Amino acid sequence: MSNRIPLLTVAVSFAMLAAVIFWVGTRDQSAPTQAPAKTADVASADEDDTTESATKSEDVAVSGNTPSERSEPLPGAAQPGAASAAADFAPPARSEIPDDEFGAMVRKGRDIFTDTQQHADQFVGNDLQCANCHLDEGRRPDSAPLWAAWAMYPAYRGKNKHVNDFAERIQGCFRYSMNGTPPPRGDEVLVALESYAYWLASGAPVAKNLPGRGYPELEAPEQPPSFTRGKQVFADHCALCHGSDGQGQRAADGSLAFPPLWGPRSYNWGAGMHRVNTAAGFIKANMPLGAATLSDQQAWDVARFIDSQERPQDPRFTGSVSETAEQYHGEHSMYGQTVNGVVLGQDAPPSGTAAKVNRP
Amino acid sequence: MAIRKCTLSALVWLLSVSPWVQASPSDIANQGLGENIAPCSSCHGAHGEGNAAAGFPRLAGLGAPYLEAQLDAFASGARGNAVMQPIASALSTDQRSAMATYYSQLPTEGAQASKGQSDNPPDTGAELAEHGRWASDIPACVQCHGPAGVGVGEHFPALAGQPAAYLAGQLRAWRNGKRPGGPMGLMASIAAKLDESDIKPVAQYFAAQSPAPAKGLDHE
Numbered sequence: 001m002s003n004r005i006p007l008l009t010v011a012v013s014f015a016m017l018a019a020v021i022f023w024v025g026t027r028d029q030s031a032p033t034q035a036p037a038k039t040a041d042v043a044s045a046d047e048d049d050t051t052e053s054a055t056k057s058e059d060v061a062v063s064g065n066t067p068s069e070r071s072e073p074l075p076g077a078a079q080p081g082a083a084s085a086a087a088d089f090a091p092p093a094r095s096e097i098p099d100d101e102f103g104a105m106v107r108k109g110r111d112i113f114t115d116t117q118q119h120a121d122q123f124v125g126n127d128l129q130c131a132n133c134h135l136d137e138g139r140r141p142d143s144a145p146l147w148a149a150w151a152m153y154p155a156y157r158g159k160n161k162h163v164n165d166f167a168e169r170i171q172g173c174f175r176y177s178m179n180g181t182p183p184p185r186g187d188e189v190l191v192a193l194e195s196y197a198y199w200l201a202s203g204a205p206v207a208k209n210l211p212g213r214g215y216p217e218l219e220a221p222e223q224p225p226s227f228t229r230g231k232q233v234f235a236d237h238c239a240l241c242h243g244s245d246g247q248g249q250r251a252a253d254g255s256l257a258f259p260p261l262w263g264p265r266s267y268n269w270g271a272g273m274h275r276v277n278t279a280a281g282f283i284k285a286n287m288p289l290g291a292a293t294l295s296d297q298q299a300w301d302v303a304r305f306i307d308s309q310e311r312p313q314d315p316r317f318t319g320s321v322s323e324t325a326e327q328y329h330g331e332h333s334m335y336g337q338t339v340n341g342v343v344l345g346q347d348a349p350p351s352g353t354a355a356k357v358n359r360p
Numbered sequence: 361m362a363i364r365k366c367t368l369s370a371l372v373w374l375l376s377v378s379p380w381v382q383a384s385p386s387d388i389a390n391q392g393l394g395e396n397i398a399p400c401s402s403c404h405g406a407h408g409e410g411n412a413a414a415g416f417p418r419l420a421g422l423g424a425p426y427l428e429a430q431l432d433a434f435a436s437g438a439r440g441n442a443v444m445q446p447i448a449s450a451l452s453t454d455q456r457s458a459m460a461t462y463y464s465q466l467p468t469e470g471a472q473a474s475k476g477q478s479d480n481p482p483d484t485g486a487e488l489a490e491h492g493r494w495a496s497d498i499p500a501c502v503q504c505h506g507p508a509g510v511g512v513g514e515h516f517p518a519l520a521g522q523p524a525a526y527l528a529g530q531l532r533a534w535r536n537g538k539r540p541g542g543p544m545g546l547m548a549s550i551a552a553k554l555d556e557s558d559i560k561p562v563a564q565y566f567a568a569q570s571p572a573p574a575k576g577l578d579h580e
Contacts, residue, residue, distance in 0.1 A: 094491065135494070135499075136491070136492065136494040137491070139494070140494050237544065240515060240543050240544060241504070249512050249513045250512070250513075251505075251506030251507060251510050251511065251512045252421075252468075252506055252510040252511045252512070252518065253506060253507055253508075253510045255506070255507055257503070257504070257506055257512040257513075257516075258512070288544065288546070289499045289503060289504070290492070290497050290498055290499040290546070290549070290550060291497070291544065291545075291546060291549050292497070
């Protein structure tokens with residue numbers, strides 16, 4: 001009896017040790033017991049993301065550059081001399097849409113604008129919504145707000161070398177940015193969008209270049225925009241939402257949450273956003289969503305990266321990339337240029353709603 | 361001989377009462393692990409559906425990287441939670457990863473909107489959730505968390521049907537630095553722009569949404 005107790009103790013200790021060794025053996029032995037926190041997920045925000053806040057005064061810097069004749073402003077895109085930043089004008093509140101026949105058309109226009117796939121599907125050839133580039137339902141200054149665009153038309157456009165009214169300007173959005181088929185003049189989709197823009201511009205002066213119109217025009221970057229640096233900016237600041245392949249993400253209900261930035265379901269080679277300077281201005285003022293903290297250089301670099309990817313063909317394609325580039329693409333376009341050994345536009349999927357058959 | 365027999369039987373006994381030796385994620389979820397880890401299901405429900413009355417969140421169907429990051433943050437203390445901290449730190453890295461995968465794969469079909477939270481979400485909640493407050497650079501919640509908060513991908517968890525008390529608690533935790541800011545610090549920066557008059561209504565709005573998403577027309 002006297003030596004049974006120590007024996008039992010030794011036996012139990014040994015057994016426990018064996019059990020522990022066995023248990024440890026079932027786990028990845030290289031794994032530390034206490035995992036270090038995953039820095040990407042749990043570390044507080046990188047300094048880059050929080051300490052450098054974009055100052056609005058940088059956004060408004062007016063370069064005075066004359067846009068090339070082939071420039072393609074989005075509705076209300078900034079003209080030389082346009083100042084943006086804090087907008088003087090505020091559109092009416094959402095709740096103020098009148099409860100009458102006109103108000104019903106305004107609501108229809110707003111619905112098309114925010115869920116274009118659902119409400120104007122027959123005219124759309126990609127996965128974008130109007131509101132992807134015109135944030136806050138077309139209300140946000142420096143995000144090409146509709147209220148600033150409405151009263152600037154009719155206007156002469158270098159893109160098609162004649163005076164365009166607002167309806168024709170919206171048709172251009174469908175043809176290029178939405179990679180689709182323009183709704184015919186008088187179609188309810190056009191009337192609804194015009195009604196929505198007109199209502200948002202309630203009280204705005206006519207033919208006055210309002211602050212906040214278009215996207216801010218950035219100064220030329222200190223270093224030429226770089227695909228390589230832009231790729232890194234994309235990985236660090238954009239891929240979380242737009243995906244590392246740039247193809248966007250869908251919500252659990254199948255609806256589009258984050259738009260594809262290139263590829264067959266994005267804007268085509270004729271869209272304003274395909275121009276590096278236009279994309280840089282949009283990105284600088286608006287991306288990442290709600291935390292626009294990129295430097296000018298980062299915005300230029302990532303715009304260069306995004307706009308150096310293949311996307312649907314320019315609807316004006318003549319049959320030759322070099323000829324199309326020569327006729328329609330200016331200094332800020334990567335179309336027809338060779339990137340990583342590939343001529344951009346050479347392998348472009350067809351433009352227009354025909355591409356829908358390839359819908360994922 | 362007697363010693364060896366004794367040792368052997370003690371070993372056999374220990375192994376037989378050692379559920380953690382080869383516990384599968386399902387075992388851990390439903391039976392716990394030893395004395396320190398209660399079954400996850402005791403708070404989060406048998407199917408990971410959560411417990412609205414008690415404010416315990418749904419885990420079923422949330423993204424695995426998101427869930428794993430949360431377990432890691434509980435373990436390190438970066439996400440402060442007196443209940444989850446000891447549980448998460450008792451799990452190995454691999455076990456945390458396996459649990460995250462397990463819950464990410466559970467279906468959400470059985471989940472329902474949190475009952476009794478709010479039948480009529482206040483307008484401020486709906487406004488913030490669906491439209492944001494761009495004057496303060498706050499995007500609509502649904503822009504990243506999907507329509508009605510059904511969730512997007514692996515990094516933007518579903519909010520729909522989560523208990524209002526839980527959602528509000530997280531927004532406060534971000535405000536107070538008790539929870540890591542998430543990828544790119546996005547949630548910390550948004551929560552910093554909210555105050556109590558926003559937090560409660562927006563939490564109630566998402567609690568009242570149905571978490572089982574109807575498939576959109578655009579899918580497939």
